[in-house]
Amino acid sequence: MVEYHPPAPLISKLSHSDIPVSYLHQLCPKGNDSHSSIAVKQITSAVAEHQPSVIHTHGYKAALLARSAELFTRTFPRLISTYHAGETPTGIVWLYDWLDRYSGRLSDHCFAVSQSIQNKLPIKAELLNNFVSLPELNSNYKEIAFVGRLSHEKGADRFIDIAKHLPDRQFSIYGDGPERETLSQQAPKNVVFHGHQSNMNEVWNNIGVLIISSRYEGLPMAALEAMSRGIVVFTLNVGRMSDLIEDGNNGFIAQDILNLIEKLNHWITMSVYTQSLIRKKAIKTISEQYSSQSVIPILIERYQIES
Known part of the structure; x- marks a missing residue:
């Protein structure tokens, strides 16, 4: 509107x-x-x-x-x-x-x-279920990223806390919002702010890990978009993330920030082969339960005029 x-x-x-x-x-x-x-x-x-x-x-x-x-x-x-x-x-x-x-x-x-x-x-x-279309797989799987509005409920400040615990890793923030200036002042040197993005397809191609550090959530589209590309999601246990993520199988779900940091460190030490298995399971989850092919038929049925 x-x-x-x-x-x-x-x-x-x-x-x-x-x-x-x-x-x-x-x-x-x-x-x-x-x-x-x-x-x-x-x-x-x-x-x-x-x-x-x-x-x-x-x-x-x-x-x-x-x-x-x-x-x-x-x-x-x-x-x-x-x-x-x-x-x-x-x-x-x-x-x-x-x-x-x-x-x-x-x-x-x-x-x-x-x-x-x-x-x-x-x-x-x-x-x-929220849903996404299944994209072509051409990700470089490099960056550890936050994608979303820079506001209190999305917890970008928590993402910055995670980055402080891993100073040797590069962290990227994609998005803008009312907390941008404050977050910029708090962020260590290994956090890069990329601002608002008009073409997320190009952005997704460079992300290897997506972190959901929200205080409140439903079923975030960013998590679905990421998993559909084989990007592994590390998330706090908010909203329906426990429905989406099976810890250690198709992603990782943590009870608090320290627990998330532990799981992220564990991921970094995994072999590329083991990581690829988790990426494939993430894609399978989206394809079977959260894709347009699986959800749109339900919407169309509900849109029909009842007699």
């Missing part, structure tokens, strides 16, 4: 696949009311003009606006909502999150991307 600058990575992927993209403000002109009122009117106008069969919302803001529009529209398309945020919000965001959860009954079907998120909902929601 919002046109970000630079554009979200999804936009480049859609364009690369020749899938047309339109923003809400391009579909319908703005009025003279408040921002939220404008958005609701834009949605109702867009529905009346373009008559979509399904609207899928992702995030509390999109869900609240779409459900508000539904209340003012006599014939509204099938409304599907995804709950993906694992953190407990504070301040005004807490209120938005509460409204999103308790208004979920207005959606025709709801998905949750983790068991903990599903348990927080006062409505029925189906547990759904």
Whole structure:
């Protein structure tokens, strides 16, 4: 709904696949009311003009606006909502999150991307795996990396702590966010900040290990993207990571940062052959359970209009 600058990575992927993209403000002109009122009117106008069969919302803001529009529209398309945020919000965001959860009954079907998120909902929601397309395998498997927003919940500060314990190894951070300046001041010399990336395919090709140091998670796309390429994921036990990772088999899952450092040191001492076996098992996990081929049929079924 919002046109970000630079554009979200999804936009480049859609364009690369020749899938047309339109923003809400391009579909319908703005009025003279408040921002939220404008958005609701834009949605109702867009529905009346373009008559979509399904609207899928992702995030509390999109869900609240779409459900508000539904209340003012006599014939509204099938409304599907995804709950993906694992953190407990504070301040005004807490209120938005509460409204999103308790208004979920207005959606025709709801998905949750983790068991903990599903348990927080006062409505029925189906547990759904995030998914990725299977890429060509051409990784150089070199860097130890963090990929994500530089914010408190993603735990980039913990990644820097790990780098301090391994001064002879190079660590890379891909992403930007509100903690960038603070993190830069805390980081040792073996941490390189690469900033926002517009083409992650090139970035993935150089990563050998992805570290998930988040304080809160659902089922992070970065982990799926990494494993689909044979990049081994080292993660704290957050969100649905224990569903995705079988410790020592297709990746590594740790109970705290010190435990993660121990496992990372153990990985470094492994033979290339043993490492390759774990990489292959990571790819197999994504192919069988978290690929577009395995999940999209479920989505299509839920998108169908129920009689």
